[in-house]
Amino acid sequence: MDQLQIAKDHFAKLIEDQLVRIEKMKETKEFLNYDDLDKIVIGVVGGDGIGPFITAQAQRVLEYLLQEEVKSGKVEFRTIDGLTIENRAAQNKAIPDDVLEELKKCHIILKGPTTTPRAGDPWPNIESANVAMRKELDLFANVRPVKVPEQGIDWIFYRENTEGAYALGSQGIHVNDDLAIDFTVTTQEGSYRIIKAAFDYAHKSGKNKVTVVTKANVVKATDGKFLDVAKEVAKEYPGVEWDDWYIDIMTAKLIDEKRRKDFKVMVLPNLYGDILTDEAAEFQGGVGTAGSANIGKRYAMFEAIHGSAPRMVEEGRGNYADPSSIIRAGVMLLEHMGKNEKAAALARALDICGNEEKRLIVTGRTNGASSDAYADYIMETLEKL
Numbered sequence: 256m257d258q259l260q261i262a263k264d265h266f267a268k269l270i271e272d273q274l275v276r277i278e279k280m281k282e283t284k285e286f287l288n289y290d291d292l293d294k295i296v297i298g299v300v301g302g303d304g305i306g307p308f309i310t311a312q313a314q315r316v317l318e319y320l321l322q323e324e325v326k327s328g329k330v331e332f333r334t335i336d337g338l339t340i341e342n343r344a345a346q347n348k349a350i351p352d353d354v355l356e357e358l359k360k361c362h363i364i365l366k367g368p369t370t371t372p373r374a375g376d377p378w379p380n381i382e383s384a385n386v387a388m389r390k391e392l393d394l395f396a397n398v399r400p401v402k403v404p405e406q407g408i409d410w411i412f413y414r415e416n417t418e419g420a421y422a423l424g425s426q427g428i429h430v431n432d433d434l435a436i437d438f439t440v441t442t443q444e445g446s447y448r449i450i451k452a453a454f455d456y457a458h459k460s461g462k463n464k465v466t467v468v469t470k471a472n473v474v475k476a477t478d479g480k481f482l483d484v485a486k487e488v489a490k491e492y493p494g495v496e497w498d499d500w501y502i503d504i505m506t507a508k509l510i511d512e513k514r515r516k517d518f519k520v521m522v523l524p525n526l527y528g529d530i531l532t533d534e535a536a537e538f539q540g541g542v543g544t545a546g547s548a549n550i551g552k553r554y555a556m557f558e559a560i561h562g563s564a565p566r567m568v569e570e571g572r573g574n575y576a577d578p579s580s581i582i583r584a585g586v587m588l589l590e591h592m593g594k595n596e597k598a599a600a601l602a603r604a605l606d607i608c609g610n611e612e613k614r615l616i617v618t619g620r621t622n623g624a625s626s627d628a629y630a631d632y633i634m635e636t637l638e639k640l
């Protein structure tokens with residue numbers, strides 16, 4: 256078969272798969288209501304490198320805060336093994352089937368960082384476990400707050416998490432040695448649900464302001480669609496003010512001290528959201544300080560947004576990794592469960608330990624506090640609140 260025909264067939268298959276995905280999306284209308292469940296199962300996935308170390312600490316803190324719920328059987332923490340780069344490489348799968356099956360038995364997942372292979376690594380160049388989990392569990396809203404109160408920064412990003420450049424990021428075509436093509440995907444349903452989530456949050460939180468970020472002047476079909484859907488959703492929320500920005504000038508304006516305070520809730524396609532949220536987290540002290548919620552209608556997953564730092568483990572410093580970011584993800588997990596008081600207490604304890612009192616400091620080196628000592632410090636602080 257000639258190269259052109261192979262490429263055409265590949266493209267046809269991708270379109271067919273997306274059409275099937277759209278139908279599935281349309282079937283899931285309502286969000287799961289935790290009040291309807293006898294028991295909420297929280298799956299804990301350690302991941303790679305420092306992941307198991309910091310995730311264990313986040314689990315301890317959450318088990319402490321949810322001790323009554325655990326005792327009464329309302330909440331169960333369940334360890335899920337096997338999402339390691341070694342196992343994923345051995346099975347040549349972003350998420351091995353048995354691991355996925357276990358994940359699907361949970362309602363909420365707390366996940367440590369996982370290694371993302373790329374060409375040239377010792378691992379097969381399989382898809383990122385993060386990206387695969389977001390797609391497999393249809394975690395369409397990646398919610399990332401960034402706050403710097405003294406600078407008037409109070410942002411929340413609604414990053415689309417299952418489409419855009421990521422949807423087919425591992426399924427591009429090398430037509431021949433001269434030509435490689437990737438695809439970006441925007442659907443009506445996929446755009447609607449994320450933009451609606453952003454407007455809904457803006458409305459319910461009283462922030463009443465949404466900024467839609469695209470590059471619709473250049474990327475006309477997909478970003479154009481995202482913006483068109485935003486115009487539709489905006490009509491459902493007459494009380495919410497909204498504007499639209501292009502990603503390039505948006506990236507610049509986050510640095511503009513006078514303008515950046517005006518941004519409140521931002522909603523944007525996947526890749527722009529990936530980039531802008533790293534920039535935004537930098538104002539708060541870097542990606543290591545931010546937590547991230549991945550929300551879908553049936554499942555939700557909470558994670559740190561930093562990497563797995565394998566070198567720290569190779570050098571025996573795994574238990575000196577900073578667990579703050581994944582514990583911040585724990586704040587979002589508690590909020591998601593409707594445990595707002597516990598969430599607020601944990602956020603307060605993190606601020607006291609990390610920004611105010613600083614009795615222990617995690618440096619990432621053996622001269623600093625260990626991860627477990629730091630988690631103890633957070634729990635002692637919680638006890639005093």
Ligand code: IPM
Pocket residue numbers: 371383385386529560
């Ligand atoms: C993130 C990360 C991931 C992404 C990587 C690890 C695949 O950068 O959560 O922002 O690109 O989404």
Ligand code: MG
Pocket residue numbers: 529530533
């Ligand atoms: Mg990122």
